[in-house]
Amino acid sequence: xxxxxxxxxxxxxxxxVLTASGTFGFGTEFAPFLDLSSLGxxxxxxxxxxxxxxxxxxxxxxxxxxLINAIGLQGIGVEAFAAEVLPELRRRGAAVWVNVxxxxxxxxxxxxSFLDGLEGIAAYELNISCPNVRRNGLCPALRPDWTYDLxxxxxxxxxxxxxxxxxPNVTDIVEIARAAEKAGADGLSLVNTFLAMxxxxxxxxxxxxxxxxxxxxxxxxxxxxxxxxxVASAVRLPVIGMGGIMSGRDAVEFxxxxxxxxxxxxxxxxDPAAAARIVREIEAFCDERGVARAADLVGTIKI
Amino acid sequence: MPHVAxxxxxxxxxxxxxxxxxxxxxxxxxxxxxxxxVMVRPGETTAPLLRRPISxxxxxGDELEIFFQVAGEGTALLARRKAGExxxxxxxxxxxxxLDIPLDGKSACLLGGGRGIAPLYFLGLELAxxxxxxxxxxxxxxxxxxxxxxxxxxxxxxxxCSTDDGSFGxxxxxxxxxxxxxxxxxxxxxxxxxxxxxxxxxxxxxARLRIPAQISLESVMGCGFGACWGCVRRIKRAGAEEWRKxxxxxxxxxxxDIVWDGEG
Numbered sequence: 001x002x003x004x005x006x007x008x009x010x011x012x013x014x015x016x017v018l019t020a021s022g023t024f025g026f027g028t029e030f031a032p033f034l035d036l037s038s039l040g041x042x043x044x045x046x047x048x049x050x051x052x053x054x055x056x057x058x059x060x061x062x063x064x065x066x067l068i069n070a071i072g073l074q075g076i077g078v079e080a081f082a083a084e085v086l087p088e089l090r091r092r093g094a095a096v097w098v099n100v101x102x103x104x105x106x107x108x109x110x111x112x113s114f115l116d117g118l119e120g121i122a123a124y125e126l127n128i129s130c131p132n133v134r135r136n137g138l139c140p141a142l143r144p145d146w147t148y149d150l151x152x153x154x155x156x157x158x159x160x161x162x163x164x165x166x167x168p169n170v171t172d173i174v175e176i177a178r179a180a181e182k183a184g185a186d187g188l189s190l191v192n193t194f195l196a197m198x199x200x201x202x203x204x205x206x207x208x209x210x211x212x213x214x215x216x217x218x219x220x221x222x223x224x225x226x227x228x229x230x231v232a233s234a235v236r237l238p239v240i241g242m243g244g245i246m247s248g249r250d251a252v253e254f255x256x257x258x259x260x261x262x263x264x265x266x267x268x269x270x271d272p273a274a275a276a277r278i279v280r281e282i283e284a285f286c287d288e289r290g291v292a293r294a295a296d297l298v299g300t301i302k303i
Numbered sequence: 304m305p306h307v308a309x310x311x312x313x314x315x316x317x318x319x320x321x322x323x324x325x326x327x328x329x330x331x332x333x334x335x336x337x338x339x340x341v342m343v344r345p346g347e348t349t350a351p352l353l354r355r356p357i358s359x360x361x362x363x364g365d366e367l368e369i370f371f372q373v374a375g376e377g378t379a380l381l382a383r384r385k386a387g388e389x390x391x392x393x394x395x396x397x398x399x400x401x402l403d404i405p406l407d408g409k410s411a412c413l414l415g416g417g418r419g420i421a422p423l424y425f426l427g428l429e430l431a432x433x434x435x436x437x438x439x440x441x442x443x444x445x446x447x448x449x450x451x452x453x454x455x456x457x458x459x460x461x462x463x464c465s466t467d468d469g470s471f472g473x474x475x476x477x478x479x480x481x482x483x484x485x486x487x488x489x490x491x492x493x494x495x496x497x498x499x500x501x502x503x504x505x506x507x508x509x510a511r512l513r514i515p516a517q518i519s520l521e522s523v524m525g526c527g528f529g530a531c532w533g534c535v536r537r538i539k540r541a542g543a544e545e546w547r548k549x550x551x552x553x554x555x556x557x558x559x560d561i562v563w564d565g566e567g
Contacts, residue, residue: 033305
């Protein structure tokens with residue numbers, strides 16, 4: 001049996017499989033389908049300091065092997081999370097990561113300060129890349145200077161590791177990754193969704209209430225993989241890769257491209273036990289090939 | 304508890320674009336309640352990617368039935384399934400009709416439009432078993448849009464039909480049929496599922512006549528179990544309006560809590 005534990009430097013994981021923020025609710029929704037403690041970690045739905053209303057429907061449209069969402073980060077805020085969700089996640093033995101959002105720097109920092117006062121959180125994933133919050137998909141991860149400033153401020157405030165979640169909607173993702181590294185991020189996770197739209201040719205109207213949304217699912221996997229490879233080759237920080245991972249083989253591709261861990265996203269909707277299945281499939285992949293440790297796959301791409 | 308089952312289909316019936324599939328899933332059948340739904344995977348590949356939400360239509364021992372209309376690629380693929388093939392089903396999901404109300408000796412009127420008839424068969428049988436007098440009003444565009452009307456009769460449920468084109472039953476909307484039926488007595492409770500325009504009209508009638516009504520909403524869904532927040536609708540709660548999840552907080556809501564487009 002292969003050893004699946006991976007070391008991110010700032011944190012050791014039971015295995016390289018986390019769940020991607022926004023696709024795993026607050027985690028508790030999945031308790032009927034899998035053992036939350038069997039995962040490398042769960043990244044809960046993005047949290048603002050306060051509750052947030054979200055976008056008008058339609059919020060989802062399926063496209064070829066993909067899903068465009070424009071949820072708009074509807075959520076309960078950090079206080080309700082602390083009172084209603086975190087205790088159950090801890091009771092279930094989940095390694096909890098909180099995806100932290102903000103409409104300005106001050107809100108990010110307020111969220112972090114509050115969460116820092118709670119026990120039972122492993123790390124923060126700084127959501128600098130949600131395309132659905134401001135019109136036209138603007139977010140801090142679109143510019144190296146914005147990324148640098150926000151990551152630096154978050155690191156200055158946080159007592160926990162901070163992983164910056166990067167947007168793929170940029171000309172050069174390596175430039176953004178370097179800005180986050182320089183600002184002191186403990187790790188990078190990529191990619192968030194691709195800014196996208198769908199049109200109904202009959203009504204000539206956009207299919208999403210927000211007009212634009214973020215594309216995820218198998219359709220984006222090759223582009224995500226390329227970006228993970230580019231970033232992992234260019235920075236020293238641990239990289240968590242994601243984008244359309246549906247199977248253990250998909251996850252292994254990201255590890256080989258240089259990711260030290262992966263996040264499973266859209267697959268959770270199709271198969272609510274997907275993340276646990278992918279852990280087992282990575283193990284089987286290693287066992288069948290005599291790979292002793294999943295970590296031995298990381299960055300082994302032959303070019 | 305909702306769970307994923309690979310369920311063998313034991314029966315399949317089709318009427319044009321409408322299909323009824325019966326599958327064997329003992330645990331799911333035991334847990335299922337009228338108004339709940341299942342998420343069914345249309346194929347084995349990533350296209351189509353997501354499961355499709357489909358109402359539970361009936362239960363018979365260890366077996367469940369779904370009734371659906373082809374509405375796109377996913378349901379078209381599902382419609383091609385044959386008896387004997389396996390169905391990848393997740394369920395039972397959602398909060399069904401609230402049956403924790405006085406029913407014995409009460410009269411219940413069930414209004415179904417088109418594919419919205421789906422949950423009302425399961426519901427009608429359950430209401431009858433609890434001692435309610437059940438009247439089913441089944442509306443469609445044409446006679447071909449009323450494929451399961453015989454099933455209600457065969458099960459001993461009183462059913463009346465309407466068609467927009469007058470090809471069968473009352474000529475006009477099902478709400479018109481309801482108003483005509485009012486002469487025979489005012490029901491104690493309404494249960495409604497159908498197109499939005501019809502449900503909205505029913506909610507208006509229920510409010511005017513002061514009859515409590517439960518309405519089952521439909522939506523595209525990402526997951527079906529509350530994780531994606533993709534299927535929201537404007538719903539009143541504690542005096543305020545908010546985006547609530549149809550999959551988890553519904554699909555059935557009290558009529559007076561639903562905010563219709565352009566309201567509020």
